Amino acid sequence: MRFLFPLIAAGLLAAALPVAAQPAPPARPVTLPLEPYLGVLWAFQAKDGGRYLLDTAGGLTAITPAAAKAAGCEPWGRITGHRMRGDRVDLARCDKVTIDAAGVTLAPPTVGVFDFSKLLPPDAPTLQGSVALDAFAGRAVTLDLGGQRLIVETPDSLKARVKGAAEVPVRFARDAGGLALTPFVPVPTPKGPVWMELDSGSNGAVVVAQHNAVLLGLNPDAKERQPFTLAVQGGPKADVQALVMDLVIDGNIGVPVLKDWVVTLDLAGERAWIAKR
Incomplete structure (x- = not known):
């Protein structure tokens, strides 16, 4: 489902690194x-x-x-x-x-x-x-795969960009000794939210961890893709074909979904917004 190597290092968090100076925002987007x-x-x-x-x-x-x-x-x-x-x-x-x-x-x-x-x-x-x-x-960026672009925002363009978009909860994992930076958004289940990474490096629509499959109405033992309605907490829904796999994370949202969304991430303020294209 993906042939690159996200460094999802569950359990490998090291001591916190010193806070780096924030880069100055660009003069214009x-x-x-x-x-x-x-x-x-x-x-x-x-x-x-x-x-x-x-x-x-x-x-x-x-x-x-x-x-x-x-x-x-x-x-x-x-x-x-x-x-x-x-x-x-x-x-x-x-x-x-x-x-x-x-x-x-x-x-x-x-x-x-x-x-x-x-x-x-x-x-x-x-x-x-x-x-x-x-x-x-330290920057704010907007991922617009459908528009074939990533935008580095200014404070003013960030405010304008997120008008009309849904703000969603987000976690940023700092794995691999605190060096990595990966965004996760919550998907509700009857037991509580599971957290799925936003992954522009995955060609699968949604991959669900086997340990969450039943909670999301999926067959944990199925090898083939299954119909699934992805619903990010506070954000958009998407009807997709999901694959269940044995993962060390809760799940993964890939390119076939992200190409229909505009995702804005404030990496300094740790906030996220999603709008449908």
């Missing part, structure tokens, strides 16, 4: 154009011509060994996380790597180093990396 990648995912072009995936549930921004060398970094140390099915991922790290695109500089404090060719088809277009929300920490 900045639109980062997105382009399809392999027909199901989304990528953008950096100023230097490099291509990066946009993966909102990737947790940690990662670059290729070649991109690390070009940035003058010799990878060192280790970052450990887990994909949503529980398999462990170990990455070397680089610090102070910047990515310039569409007039905005993305500067996550630490990036992972990963050889994407191990996961991609042999004829896949070359990638320099995968950018997660940690690269936008």
Whole structure:
């Protein structure tokens, strides 16, 4: 269902990191154009011509060994996380790597180093990396996959953007030793809400953890997709085909749903809004 590696590191939270200085908002909203990648995912072009995936549930921004060398970094140390099915991922790290695109500089404090060719088809277009929300920490961004864009908001444009949108509860997971940044929104059940990540790197509409399937009216033992009405608490609904899997998280909302929504995330204020396109 997904071939990248969101660092969902359940149980791997480390001591809190020092609070980093918040980046100054842009003078005006900045639109980062997105382009399809392999027909199901989304990528953008950096100023230097490099291509990066946009993966909102990737947790940690990662670059290729070649991109690390070009940035003058010799990878060192280790970052450990887990994909949503529980398999462990170990990455070397680089610090102070910047990515310039569409007039905005993305500067996550630490990036992972990963050889994407191990996961991609042999004829896949070359990638320099995968950018997660940690690269936008402290900013407000709007994901509009249907419009093929991600917008870095100003305080004024944020106010205008969310007029008419539904504000929904949100949690931001800081896994992988506090480096990752992944958004989760609640879906009500008779027992209480389950929290599903918003994932622009997943080609599945909805993946539900097996331990939540009955609560959501799904057969936990079914291998095929099942009809399901996704209802985010306080937000929109979507009639989809859901897949049940054994996950270490509650669930995942992917591109087939997100392309019909406009999702605004205030990463500094920890707020979220969803509007239907």
